[in-house]
Amino acid sequence: MxxxxxxxxxxxxxxxxxxxxxxxxxxxxxxxxxxxxxxxxxxxxxxxxxxxxxxxxxxxxxxxxxxxxxxxxxxxxxxxxxxxxxxxxxxxxxxxxxxxxxxxxxxxxxxxxxxxxxGPGRPKLTRFDADWYLIAADMSALPLASAALEIMPKDARGVAVFEIMSPEDRQEIIAPRGIVQHWIVNPNPHKASTVQEDLITRLDWPNGRVKTLIAGETSAVRSLRFLVRAQRAVDRKDAYASGYWHIGMTEDGHQQVKRAQTDADEAALATY
Ligand SMILES: Cc1cc2nc3c(=O)[nH]c(=O)nc-3n(C[C@H](O)[C@H](O)[C@H](O)COP(=O)(O)OP(=O)(O)OC[C@H]3O[C@@H](n4cnc5c(N)ncnc54)[C@H](O)[C@@H]3O)c2cc1C
The missing domain is CATH 2.40.30.10 (Translation factors)
Incomplete structure (x- = not known):
């Protein structure tokens, strides 16, 4: 045939x-x-x-x-x-x-x-069956994070960390009361940033099932993927962590390296 x-x-x-x-x-x-x-x-x-x-x-x-x-x-x-x-x-x-x-x-x-x-593709987080959510986004992923928070059940619990370029870039987001929001200002997105990782490392990690929605600049997302997958043992299927752009690269260049990098990271994580 x-x-x-x-x-x-x-x-x-x-x-x-x-x-x-x-x-x-x-x-x-x-x-x-x-x-x-x-x-x-x-x-x-x-x-x-x-x-x-x-x-x-x-x-x-x-x-x-x-x-x-x-x-x-x-x-x-x-x-x-x-x-x-x-x-x-x-x-x-x-x-x-x-x-x-x-x-x-x-x-x-x-x-x-x-x-x-x-398109469009499907939203990244649609099954709200976790005990706790970690959302981490720079400005490129604010639309993703805001859309997910808007449809979360009212009793959802977790933390949302937003990295923005100026205090005035903070947006009013409709989110469950149990999602604690942190807004961090980093005026220079062209230098690799660890501000989200620093904050998330210090969080008291909950018991129970955790789902993540992490997106933004690639090097920041890679560090966070390692943190949640290797150190906090979040299951791969519950850990959305996606590089949305890359310092110094156009999207065409970024897309080429992204898949290879994600696969290599997951292969390394499999040894933990
Ligand atoms: C699934 C997915 C969803 C996305 N959703 C959004 C969205 O809703 N809104 C949004 O703004 N972006 C979003 N992005 C990111 C967006 O695709 C990139 O920022 C893209 O590079 C923008 O294209 P451009 O033509 O402006 O710049 P390009 O020609 O791709 O790049 C030019 C230069 O700009 C730099 N650059 C690119 N993005 C940024 C940035 N955010 N901050 C600082 N410098 C940057 C690059 O490093 C490069 O040096 C998303 C990406 C993905 C993969």
Missing amino acids: ITSNPPERTPLLLSVLRTARITPNMIRVTLTGPAVSGLPADCAGGHCKLLIPMPGQTRAEFLAQMQNGPRPTTRTYTVRSIRCDTNEIDIDFVAHDNPGPASSWAELATDLDFCGFA
């Missing part, structure tokens, strides 16, 4: 509805298009691929490029919220000072702009 892979779906072409600087270093871009109503209503916290047009490219040119190639510049983001009834998706972009194609696009976006959207 001859089998073939299904054809890849062309990403959706979405328009910018509005943008807002929600904190000094975070830009919210609200995207819209009729197809949004057909996306899963519970995908907040799931990742998506954004395809970024070249400066000056028309909608028709960009659509043709998405359909026929070459694939436009693509970056990974998180669905911060989705409102299927009004066809709106919010994506929160860190406005970092070493901007690449995606962050510069978001900085300049107006309601005349558009981009491609592929």
